[in-house]
Amino acid sequence: MHVLLTNDDGPLDDNSCPYMKYFVDEILTTTDWDLSIVVPNEQRSWIGKAHFAGKTLTTTYIYTRLSTSAPNANINSFEGPFKTSQPQFPQPEWQEWVLVNSTPAACADIGIHHVYSKKKGPIDLVLSGPNFGKNSSNLYILASGTVGAAMEAVTHGVKAIALSYAFNNLDHDFHILKEAAKISVKLIKKLYVQLQTMENVDIFSVNVPLIESLKLGSTKIHYAPILNNYWNSIYAPSDELNEHGQQQYMWNPDFKKVYKDGLADLTHTDSRVLLEEGISVTPLKASFNIVEPFSGEITLDDDESAENSHRFLITIPQEAYVYKPLLPDFSITTDISLLKNIPQDVKVFHYGEYEDIDIDLIGEKPSQYYIPSYIYRKALIRKHFLANTIQHYVAKHPESVLIQNVPQSYQLEVDYAEFLDDALDDAYELRDEIEAGGRTWILKPSMSDKGQGIRLFKTIDRLQEIFNSFEEGDSEDEDEVNETENGVIISQLRHFIVQEYKSRPLLLQNYDNKKFHLRTYVVCKGNLQVFVYKNILTLFAATEYHDPNDDNDEEQVSMDGHLTNTCLQETGNPLVVPFWKLEDTKFSEEQKKKVFDQVLETTKELYTAATSVDKMNFQPMDNAIEIFGIDFLVNEDYTVTLLEVNSYPDFKQTGDDLKGLIYELFDRVVKEVVSPLVTGTQSETTESTLVSVLSQ
Structure with missing residues (x-):
C-alpha cells in the first residue's frame, strides 16, 4: 500500500513538530506500507485547505533514520535540507522527506500527482499528521491545515485520515508518544479498511489524547460527531500604533x-x-453540505414592499424532522409575538402545531392570518366519524368508489371492558357476523395513532380478552399508556370500530413478502381544493406476512407482520421505499398506474363525502391549508383499501434517506398552495407532483 504522509507543522522540530518522528518510525518498523513524505518547509498551522494562488513552488529534501527505539536527544535530527534528491541516503536505511514551500493542501497535491506517483505508483491513502495539538470541535477543524490536507486529498480522488494529538503540557514524554504512535498505526489500519467499503465517508478525523493512562486495549476509542462551538474575536487591538500610525x-x-x-x-x-x-x-x-430545502430561482424587485408584507411564522421546534420548508416569497420569523399586533398591511402564514394556532385571530383577521390546519376535521381523522361519513355518503351515492375501497365498519362504544357485551347487543349485526365464524376481524380505536390498540381477533371471547388487557394496562395515572403492549386506555377512548380484516394484501417477493401500506400525502387548500402528492411512500411491516385465516388458533392472532407502522419498528431498520421505485415482477408500471388512479379517485370521493355529509365536523376555511397523511392497503387483486386519515402526519417515518421527498412536498406546497393563497397570485408551474383531484 502506497501511503502519502503530510502535515501542517512542517519539518521535524522539537518545538513545532515534536510528534511526527515517532509516528514515522512506527510505520516503518511495524507495517509493509510504502511510505512517501511530503510536508511544508515551515510551520503552516491554521491555514486550512488554502493554496498560495499564483506562486511557483519548489522542493527541498531532508533524510532521517530510525531514532525512537530509546529515549535520546536527537530524535528529531535529520540530514539536509538539500535542493535535490540525494542518492547517498538510500532506503530502507534512510527515509526521504520532501519539503514544499507552500501549504499542507499543496503538499497533498504534489505528493499525489508529482513527486512519487511515477516512481512508486498511485497513492492509496493520505495520512495527515500527527498534528501538534487537537483538532476537535468545528473551530479547530475548520482552521486546521492537517484536516485541510486530508480534504485536499479527497478532491483528488484519494481518501484520507487526519491525525491529531491533544496535549496538556509541553513535556513530550517518550513513552506516551511511543504508545500514541502504536495505537495510531493500528487504528489507521482498521479505518483504512472502512474507507474502502464506505462510499459516504471520505475522511476520518482522529484525536488521540497524550495522557499517562494512554494504553492500547484500555483507552476507549469512540466514533463521535463534531462539537459545534464559536469564537469571540481571535484578535485584540494593540495599545500601540505601528511606525506608520496604523492601528x-x-x-x-x-x-x-x-x-x-x-x-x-x-x-x-x-x-x-x-x-x-x-x-x-x-x-x-x-464537502460543504447544502442546507435543504433551499432551491429554485431567487428574484429581485425594486419594490420590496410586497415581499415585506408577507411573513412566515414558524413555531415548531428546530429539531423537528421538517423545520424550514422552502419559502421563496416570505420573510421567515420565529417570534410568535408577531401575532399580538399584526400590521394592517402584513399577511402572516403560521406554520406550527395545532395547539399553537391562535383560534381567536382566525376569525378576527381572516384575510391576514393563515394557518396550516383546518379547525374542524373530525369527519375524516376520527375513525368512527369517518365510518359515519362514508356510510351516509354511499347510501345516497351507490355508484361511489368508496363502496369498494372502504371496508364496512361496525362501531362499538365501550367505557369499560365489562360493558363490551352491552355494546355488542347494540351492534347486534356485528355479533352475528363474528359468531358465524370463519373470518378474522380488526379492532381499531377511533382516536389513537401510531398503531396503538389495533388488534386482530376471530371470536367474541378473544375480543373480550383484548378489552380486558387494555384495562389491565391502565394505571392510577391515566396519562400513562402501556407502551410495551401497544395498548390504550379504554376510559379515555370509548369509541372503536371493527372491520373484517383484509387478509389478502399484495405481497412482493423482492421485499420478503412483507405486508405494506401506501402513505399518501394529500394537500387541501382553502375552501376547497384537494391535491394528491404523487411521490407516495411504501411502508413495510417488520416481518413476513402470514394470512391469519390460515392459522388454526381461534383465540389469539399475533400482530407480527400485520402492522406496517414504522414507528413500531424502533429496534430495527424500517423499510420505506418510494412507490414508483418498487421493483417486483408482480408490480409492473401499468399496475402501479392502476393503483395510483384508484388512490386519486378514492381521495376525490372521500373529500366530496366529507364536505357534503358532515359539514359540522369538516369545515374547510379560506385562510387555511392542511397536509393529511392517508394510508391505503394494496390488495392482491390490485384494488386499494382506505385504512385511515391522519392530520399532522409523522413525516419522520420517511427516514433520512428519503428526506428529499418530504422537502420536495413542502417546496410544492409553499409555491403552489401557500403562496397563491396568501399573495393572491397564481404559481407558474408547467409540471407538478401535486395532482389536483377536487376543486369546489
Whole structure:
C-alpha cells in the first residue's frame, strides 16, 4: 500500500513538530506500507485547505533514520535540507522527506500527482499528521491545515485520515508518544479498511489524547460527531500604533473560553470524548453540505414592499424532522409575538402545531392570518366519524368508489371492558357476523395513532380478552399508556370500530413478502381544493406476512407482520421505499398506474363525502391549508383499501434517506398552495407532483 504522509507543522522540530518522528518510525518498523513524505518547509498551522494562488513552488529534501527505539536527544535530527534528491541516503536505511514551500493542501497535491506517483505508483491513502495539538470541535477543524490536507486529498480522488494529538503540557514524554504512535498505526489500519467499503465517508478525523493512562486495549476509542462551538474575536487591538500610525490587531484567540465551552457541553462529541480521556474518530465528507430545502430561482424587485408584507411564522421546534420548508416569497420569523399586533398591511402564514394556532385571530383577521390546519376535521381523522361519513355518503351515492375501497365498519362504544357485551347487543349485526365464524376481524380505536390498540381477533371471547388487557394496562395515572403492549386506555377512548380484516394484501417477493401500506400525502387548500402528492411512500411491516385465516388458533392472532407502522419498528431498520421505485415482477408500471388512479379517485370521493355529509365536523376555511397523511392497503387483486386519515402526519417515518421527498412536498406546497393563497397570485408551474383531484 502506497501511503502519502503530510502535515501542517512542517519539518521535524522539537518545538513545532515534536510528534511526527515517532509516528514515522512506527510505520516503518511495524507495517509493509510504502511510505512517501511530503510536508511544508515551515510551520503552516491554521491555514486550512488554502493554496498560495499564483506562486511557483519548489522542493527541498531532508533524510532521517530510525531514532525512537530509546529515549535520546536527537530524535528529531535529520540530514539536509538539500535542493535535490540525494542518492547517498538510500532506503530502507534512510527515509526521504520532501519539503514544499507552500501549504499542507499543496503538499497533498504534489505528493499525489508529482513527486512519487511515477516512481512508486498511485497513492492509496493520505495520512495527515500527527498534528501538534487537537483538532476537535468545528473551530479547530475548520482552521486546521492537517484536516485541510486530508480534504485536499479527497478532491483528488484519494481518501484520507487526519491525525491529531491533544496535549496538556509541553513535556513530550517518550513513552506516551511511543504508545500514541502504536495505537495510531493500528487504528489507521482498521479505518483504512472502512474507507474502502464506505462510499459516504471520505475522511476520518482522529484525536488521540497524550495522557499517562494512554494504553492500547484500555483507552476507549469512540466514533463521535463534531462539537459545534464559536469564537469571540481571535484578535485584540494593540495599545500601540505601528511606525506608520496604523492601528494594530494582535493574534489573541481565547483558548480558555473554547475549553470551558467544551466542559459545559455534556453531549457526545469529539471534544467530550477527549475530555473523558478517550480517542475520538469522526467520519467526514469533504464537502460543504447544502442546507435543504433551499432551491429554485431567487428574484429581485425594486419594490420590496410586497415581499415585506408577507411573513412566515414558524413555531415548531428546530429539531423537528421538517423545520424550514422552502419559502421563496416570505420573510421567515420565529417570534410568535408577531401575532399580538399584526400590521394592517402584513399577511402572516403560521406554520406550527395545532395547539399553537391562535383560534381567536382566525376569525378576527381572516384575510391576514393563515394557518396550516383546518379547525374542524373530525369527519375524516376520527375513525368512527369517518365510518359515519362514508356510510351516509354511499347510501345516497351507490355508484361511489368508496363502496369498494372502504371496508364496512361496525362501531362499538365501550367505557369499560365489562360493558363490551352491552355494546355488542347494540351492534347486534356485528355479533352475528363474528359468531358465524370463519373470518378474522380488526379492532381499531377511533382516536389513537401510531398503531396503538389495533388488534386482530376471530371470536367474541378473544375480543373480550383484548378489552380486558387494555384495562389491565391502565394505571392510577391515566396519562400513562402501556407502551410495551401497544395498548390504550379504554376510559379515555370509548369509541372503536371493527372491520373484517383484509387478509389478502399484495405481497412482493423482492421485499420478503412483507405486508405494506401506501402513505399518501394529500394537500387541501382553502375552501376547497384537494391535491394528491404523487411521490407516495411504501411502508413495510417488520416481518413476513402470514394470512391469519390460515392459522388454526381461534383465540389469539399475533400482530407480527400485520402492522406496517414504522414507528413500531424502533429496534430495527424500517423499510420505506418510494412507490414508483418498487421493483417486483408482480408490480409492473401499468399496475402501479392502476393503483395510483384508484388512490386519486378514492381521495376525490372521500373529500366530496366529507364536505357534503358532515359539514359540522369538516369545515374547510379560506385562510387555511392542511397536509393529511392517508394510508391505503394494496390488495392482491390490485384494488386499494382506505385504512385511515391522519392530520399532522409523522413525516419522520420517511427516514433520512428519503428526506428529499418530504422537502420536495413542502417546496410544492409553499409555491403552489401557500403562496397563491396568501399573495393572491397564481404559481407558474408547467409540471407538478401535486395532482389536483377536487376543486369546489
